[in-house]
């Protein structure tokens with residue numbers, strides 16, 4: 693264990709967010725009892741986590757879809773590694789839905805019976821890094837003032853979530869241990885409805901065409917940004933004392949990294965990416981105009 697600063701905490705080789713951390717719970721993660729119908733969204737930070745919280749809420753809960761319930765998405769799809777008094781996981785009715793940023797080696801061993809479902813959402817790491825850089829100005833995970841400074845920490849894995857390369861490669865290399873489906877952020881941007889059908893198929897959920905229309909519409913960036921149950925404005929304000937609005941839903945685009953990285957930074961990033969991701973089979977979309 694390593695107490696890095698007031699925001700980061702290293703446990704078993706992985707950086708957690710210190711506020712809200714229950715180290716006693718972390719010690720018991722391996723033995724946490726998994727149910728066969730549990731569903732986990734797994735992400736590296738800034739890869740579409742709260743988007744998928746919204747998507748699962750829309751798929752599973754009529755009242756969320758119909759806008760008659762006002763529970764925040766995080767209450768129905770809570771962060772697994774940051775439980776709080778509102779989220780007694782053992783008492784939750786099935787199917788339980790969870791969000792996690794955990795690396796493959798820290799999740800409960802019960803997930804390895806291949807029954808519970810895992811959706812791993814990934815995004816091109818340059819957009820992840822830029823999204824993270826902007827967010828870190830509000831919430832120091834860690835704090836930096838320039839993209840150069842942040843890029844250094846990101847590429848060394850000294851951020852919440854540790855090294856992006858390790859996270860995605862770890863999960864992918866061990867995918868045969870789990871019932872896991874890899875889904876790409878950029879595919880959802882390109883074809884939200886088609887991607888939503890894939891999610892439903894994996895989850896064994898069938899929605900009517902009308903319900904699917906609503907799900908697709910409410911999961912769109914512009915609509916989600918206005919949805920106080922899903923946009924995290926309240927959570928940032930209440931839990932972290934951050935006053936400004938709309939931090940999590942900043943731009944929601946593909947290729948925004950081009951607005952922040954210099955040619956030299958981009959080339960340096962590419963070299964490190966190629967070295968680390970040689971032979972990695974999943975493809976990435978860096979720009980919306982790519983096929």
Ligand SMILES: Nc1ncnc2c1ncn2[C@@H]1O[C@H](COP(=O)(O)OS(=O)(=O)O)[C@@H](OP(=O)(O)O)[C@H]1O
Nearest residue numbers: 737738739740741742743823913940941942943944
């Ligand atoms: N509906 C929808 N459509 C497209 N993009 C969306 C959507 N919802 C969230 N986002 C974008 O996801 C980025 C935040 O990532 P995370 O939710 O993983 O952040 S966190 O790990 O929970 O802190 C952040 O990306 P950036 O805008 O690039 O910063 C959000 O805007």
